[in-house]
Amino acid sequence: MHYQTQSWGGYMAPRNMSVDPLERIQKLASENAVVIFSMSTCCMCHAIKRLFCGMGVNPTVYELDEDPRGKDMEKALMRLLGSSSAVPVVFIGGKLVGAMDRVMASHINGTLVPLLKEAGALWL
Amino acid sequence: MYLMDRDDANSRNHSRFSDLGELDHPTGFPHDDAVDLSRNSIYNMKHDDVSIVSNINLGGLNSSIEIGVGEGVEVDARPLMFQKDAGVVTVASSAPLGNGNFENWAESVIADSQQTDTSTDVENDDKTQFRGAHHGTIVVVDSMDHSKRTGDQKTLRRLAQNREAARKSRLRKKAYVQQLENSRLKLTQLEQELQRARQQGVFVATGYSGDQIHPLGGNEGQFKLLLSSLIHGGPSHFYEAIVRKLPRAFVLCACLQLTEFHCSLISLLMTMFSGALAFDMDYARWLDEHQRLINELRCAVNSNMADNDLRLLVDGVMTHYDEVFRLKSLGAKSDAFHMLSGMWKTPAERCFMWLGGFRSSELLKILGNNLEPLTDHQLMGICNLQQSSQQAEDALSQGMEALQQSLAETLSSTPLGPAGGSGNVADYMGQMATSMGKLATLENFLHQADLLRQQTLQQMHRILTTRQAARALIVINDYLSRLRALSSLWLARPRD
Numbered sequence: 116m117h118y119q120t121q122s123w124g125g126y127m128a129p130r131n132m133s134v135d136p137l138e139r140i141q142k143l144a145s146e147n148a149v150v151i152f153s154m155s156t157c158c159m160c161h162a163i164k165r166l167f168c169g170m171g172v173n174p175t176v177y178e179l180d181e182d183p184r185g186k187d188m189e190k191a192l193m194r195l196l197g198s199s200s201a202v203p204v205v206f207i208g209g210k211l212v213g214a215m216d217r218v219m220a221s222h223i224n225g226t227l228v229p230l231l232k233e234a235g236a237l238w239l
Numbered sequence: 240m241y242l243m244d245r246d247d248a249n250s251r252n253h254s255r256f257s258d259l260g261e262l263d264h265p266t267g268f269p270h271d272d273a274v275d276l277s278r279n280s281i282y283n284m285k286h287d288d289v290s291i292v293s294n295i296n297l298g299g300l301n302s303s304i305e306i307g308v309g310e311g312v313e314v315d316a317r318p319l320m321f322q323k324d325a326g327v328v329t330v331a332s333s334a335p336l337g338n339g340n341f342e343n344w345a346e347s348v349i350a351d352s353q354q355t356d357t358s359t360d361v362e363n364d365d366k367t368q369f370r371g372a373h374h375g376t377i378v379v380v381d382s383m384d385h386s387k388r389t390g391d392q393k394t395l396r397r398l399a400q401n402r403e404a405a406r407k408s409r410l411r412k413k414a415y416v417q418q419l420e421n422s423r424l425k426l427t428q429l430e431q432e433l434q435r436a437r438q439q440g441v442f443v444a445t446g447y448s449g450d451q452i453h454p455l456g457g458n459e460g461q462f463k464l465l466l467s468s469l470i471h472g473g474p475s476h477f478y479e480a481i482v483r484k485l486p487r488a489f490v491l492c493a494c495l496q497l498t499e500f501h502c503s504l505i506s507l508l509m510t511m512f513s514g515a516l517a518f519d520m521d522y523a524r525w526l527d528e529h530q531r532l533i534n535e536l537r538c539a540v541n542s543n544m545a546d547n548d549l550r551l552l553v554d555g556v557m558t559h560y561d562e563v564f565r566l567k568s569l570g571a572k573s574d575a576f577h578m579l580s581g582m583w584k585t586p587a588e589r590c591f592m593w594l595g596g597f598r599s600s601e602l603l604k605i606l607g608n609n610l611e612p613l614t615d616h617q618l619m620g621i622c623n624l625q626q627s628s629q630q631a632e633d634a635l636s637q638g639m640e641a642l643q644q645s646l647a648e649t650l651s652s653t654p655l656g657p658a659g660g661s662g663n664v665a666d667y668m669g670q671m672a673t674s675m676g677k678l679a680t681l682e683n684f685l686h687q688a689d690l691l692r693q694q695t696l697q698q699m700h701r702i703l704t705t706r707q708a709a710r711a712l713i714v715i716n717d718y719l720s721r722l723r724a725l726s727s728l729w730l731a732r733p734r735d
Contacts, residue, residue: 158641158645159638161638162635216687
């Protein structure tokens with residue numbers, strides 16, 4: 116698991132400030148095969164992380180409560196998901212998969228593993 | 240001089256009191272508030288004595304109400320003031336009117352005594368005392384010397400006071416009747432509510448047409464139905480006893496109090512138990528229906544029914560499973576801890592339960608052995624399903640562990656122990672608030688666990704053929720039934 120606390124260097128900061136949170140989310144999501152937006156205090160996030168680790172996947176985790184722009188991103192995610200809880204959210208291969216229920220449903224119905232393989236997160 | 244001769248009191252008690260009874264029933268019956276009642280005094284009229292006992296608290300339902308002759312008169316005895324006025328002693332109460340003053344009662348009684356011509360005997364006594372001030376609160380003493388001089392004045396005053404007393408008692412009667420009306424209205428409203436609830440209860444009983452009724456309303460309806468039958472069936476003998484022993488006034492009083500008591504009891508019980516009890520009842524009914532469907536399926540499989548018909552039955556069972564998950568989600572919303580406790584399951588089931596229900600991976604393991612012949616594709620599908628459900632279960636379990644750890648950390652974040660007891664209240668409140676938030680995620684975990692169970696069943700249904708699915712459902716049911724039977728045997732086992 117990779118924990119990313121700062122994805123941009125200091126000199127890039129001014130340009131960063133004007134980036135729309137949703138755009139930032141999309142950018143971060145497309146950088147790695149499996150991206151999880153989480154919060155360090157959230158136990159459901161912990162569960163989802165353990166799910167991927169249990170499958171042998173190495174997800175990239177962004178803790179929103181440790182990110183200076185976390186609040187905005189949290190709001191953007193809430194709008195994106197249409198739910199009151201922003202985290203956990205999983206992106207695989209840059210595409211939104213969803214929250215815990217969607218991830219689990221796709222795992223049970225057998226669509227998660229092929230998706231992971233396609234994104235290069237899993238080898239047989 | 241207003242006196243009550245002991246002997247006269249004896250014989251005239253009844254008539255006097257019955258006069259009183261006509262004037263007003265329990266005077267100044269403050270029904271607005273049961274607590275009010277406790278602040279009033281009761282005049283205890285015994286057979287052989289007119290005793291005035293003050294400050295007996297009615298104190299709600301539990302207090303014993305002393306009634307003498309058969310008419311209970313409740314009068315407010317506030318601090319009494321005595322005036323000596325030219326040989327006439329009147330007892331003036333400082334209490335506001337309309338609350339049944341001692342003065343008025345005494346005067347009504349005395350007025351009657353005047354009318355029934357007993358006063359002559361009484362007046363002739365030199366020094367007589369107002370008897371029966373057992374508790375020593377009220378003593379009215381006359382002064383014989385002035386009586387003849389002020390005879391006419393006394394009569395006039397008495398008449399005036401009679402009129403006054405009659406007026407006041409009319410007012411009190413009006414107020415009392417008003418209270419009765421209000422309470423009757425309340426009763427009818429309650430009855431209507433129960434009627435509605437009964438109808439709702441019928442809906443739930445006849446079928447799971449859950450989309451037509453608000454589900455929670457259905458649960459509440461059931462519960463109200465249960466309660467109403469308890470109330471109507473249960474303490475009727477209690478009511479009869481009251482009716483027989485107490486005078487009408489007190490029966491009304493008791494009924495009104497009980498109605499209010501029942502209203503609050505019902506609402507209290509509903510808020511406390513509606514979630515847990517409602518779910519238990521719904522689940523029991525669901526289980527019966529499930530057994531019936533499975534038995535039907537069993538017959539169908541044994542009789543080699545055609546696939547199309549069999550599919551209908553299988554789909555029926557699957558839809559019925561969706562129903563239990565719906566009930567569980569409702570139950571979790573009203574009482575997540577009850578769902579997690581598994582008290583709605585039998586002991587053995589409860590022991591081996593996982594996050595509020597059965598463990599899908601376990602069931603799939605059992606199925607694996609009982610489902611052959613399976614094609615390779617199917618076998619792989621079932622194996623993958625078992626593996627993925629296992630992984631999901633582990634993930635959720637670890638999440639729950641993290642939750643427990645986090646909660647422990649939060650609750651111990653401010654100092655514990657003898658020295659830490661005097662900590663900052665703000666810190667404590669903050670701690671509790673955070674903990675509450677953490678507990679809220681418990682519901683989410685329960686929800687995810689149920690989703691997992693539901694999706695596992697659905698995936699299993701997808702992988703298997705109709706006949707295999709039918710067998711699978713029967714196998715699952717038989718296994719769980721054995722577990723339940725084991726519970727019963729265990730509970731009934733002989734102990735030394």
